[in-house]
Amino acid sequence: MAIKKLGKQTIKFLNPPSIISTASIVGPKEGEGPLKDYFDKIIQDDLNGMNTWEQSESKLQTDTIQEALNKINLKEDDIEYIFGGDLLNQIIATGFAARNTNIPFFGLYGACSVMSESLSLGAMAIDGGFADKVICIASSHFSTAERQFRFPLELGNQRPLTSQWTVTGAGVSVLSSNGNGPYITHVTTGRIVDKGIIDANNMGAAMAPAATDTITAHFKESGFSPSDYDYIVTGDLATIGSDILIDMCKKEGLNISDNHTDCGILIFDNEKQDTHSGGSGCACSGVVFNGYMYDLLKQKKINRILLVATGAMHSPTSANQGESIPCIAHAVTISNSLDKEE
Known part of the structure; x- marks a missing residue:
């Protein structure tokens, strides 16, 4: 069971x-x-x-x-x-x-x-x-x-x-299995979401619906609300995808605009470093979480985050064949405190 x-x-x-x-x-x-x-x-x-x-x-x-x-x-x-x-x-x-x-x-x-x-x-x-x-x-x-x-x-x-x-x-x-935190208390596994986008240079727009789907499922099933989190951190949506995510979540009755941020926005200064929409890649959420976010948690500057790394599951072959881009997002609750979870 x-x-x-x-x-x-x-x-x-x-x-x-x-x-x-x-x-x-x-x-x-x-x-x-x-x-x-x-x-x-x-x-x-x-x-x-x-x-x-x-x-x-x-x-x-x-x-x-x-x-x-x-x-x-x-x-x-x-x-x-x-x-x-x-x-x-x-x-x-x-x-x-x-x-x-x-x-x-x-x-x-x-x-x-x-x-x-x-x-x-x-x-x-x-x-x-x-x-x-x-x-x-x-x-x-x-x-x-x-x-x-x-x-x-x-x-x-x-x-x-x-x-x-x-x-x-x-x-x-x-x-x-032993330690004083931060703890991983919940996981919401993503589903493949494909809205028909074929532009491999617009990853934020392709992945935002998958992030919305997972975030919506997380709040529906976990009993949490957006205000329970200091940050709802997406992985690779950058500026364009983040705007789309906030709008899509609002349509689902979720207001995440006050505490949402994105690793692809945090890691670069888009204007000074000419990164256009922002950062992406497996290391985007990898280094921002394991560096910046983990430090905030350990220093007790924040108590709980929802880390939602996003992925575009296409390949050079599928792109050359004109396939649309299947996307996924997985959410992990990381918390200093076990009070609410217990």
């Missing part, structure tokens, strides 16, 4: 896992943005001392895992599973990083929703009694993503104003 289910999509954990450590490493452009002081490390060039951008992204993951473990004096042998992924075909950045460890590995593909997806599944594993300590990780890299999904960088193509800048970086959370 699924005793932890609240409705069709939401889970309430009986033994909420604690996030005992995080780490975030970013690229040079991200290191020039408004959140630069919240990242553990800023690499000096996109190649990160490697021969290819793909190797660079994998090294970001390897280094970020080690950084998170070092903070709490844990070793790889203390970790039972890695849950993680990236944007690349066959999630090679994560797979190659995992081969440098001796940790059992669940490779995930949820496009830019991977951070919330990994936190969801990692928390389920711990609450279900299958593990005591797991790693959740997500990464992306501007140059690897551009090469795979759009055009070779050498072409210097004009980017439309609706486009977003893929974040270079990696974010890691270490979850444990």
